[in-house]
Amino acid sequence: xxxxxxxxxxxxxxxxxxxxxxxxxxxxxxxxxxxxxxxxxxxxxxxxxxxxxxxxxxxxxxxxxxxxxxxxxxxxxxxxxxxxxxxxxxxxxxxxxxxxxxxxxxxxxxxxxxxxxxxxxxxxxxxxxxxxxxxxxxx
Numbered sequence: 001x002x003x004x005x006x007x008x009x010x011x012x013x014x015x016x017x018x019x020x021x022x023x024x025x026x027x028x029x030x031x032x033x034x035x036x037x038x039x040x041x042x043x044x045x046x047x048x049x050x051x052x053x054x055x056x057x058x059x060x061x062x063x064x065x066x067x068x069x070x071x072x073x074x075x076x077x078x079x080x081x082x083x084x085x086x087x088x089x090x091x092x093x094x095x096x097x098x099x100x101x102x103x104x105x106x107x108x109x110x111x112x113x114x115x116x117x118x119x120x121x122x123x124x125x126x127x128x129x130x131x132x133x134x135x136x137x138x139x
Contacts, residue, residue: 002049005041006129008056008093008121009072010034015121017129021049026129028122037075038082050086053079056093056128091132093124 001021008015014037016029032040044050055076058066076088 002051004052004054004129004132005029005044005050006054006056006091006125006132007037007041008125008128009037009058009068009075010121011068011071013121015123015125016040017122017125018048018050019129019133023133026126026133028126031122038078041079042082045083045086053083053086053088054091054129054132055079055088056125057090058093089132091128091135093128 001023003021004019004023006017006026008017012034013031014034015031017026018029019026041053055072058068058072060066072090076090080088
């Protein structure tokens with residue numbers, strides 16, 4: 001099998017998470033400056049077999065589109081053109097930042113580590129990917 005790579009797209013930085021090749025476990029991979037994201041993804045898929053991209057779908061808690069949605073849609077279009085052989089699926093990312101902070105607290109991270117926005121983005125991507133995996137196990 002091959003990996004599923006999740007992208008929590010942000011204006012400045014983007015969190016990346018990935019499954020193991022058997023798609024059993026989601027792990028945070030890294031955080032990338034958004035301006036360097038496409039190159040990072042192209043390099044990654046040249047080294048690792050990726051079967052699908054999952055991109056966080058930014059919605060407000062009431063279900064309405066967030067301010068970031070147009071940027072994410074533009075990115076998805078660019079990704080589909082740059083790496084056309086790997087399908088892209090969007091997945092609801094509501095509450096992932098809150099869940100990421102809770103996970104950091106429960107994990108015993110100190111306040112300074114919890115303020116690391118790059119780490120929050122990476123953990124958020126992992127939470128999105130875990131949600132996607134759970135949603136597809138039930139199919």
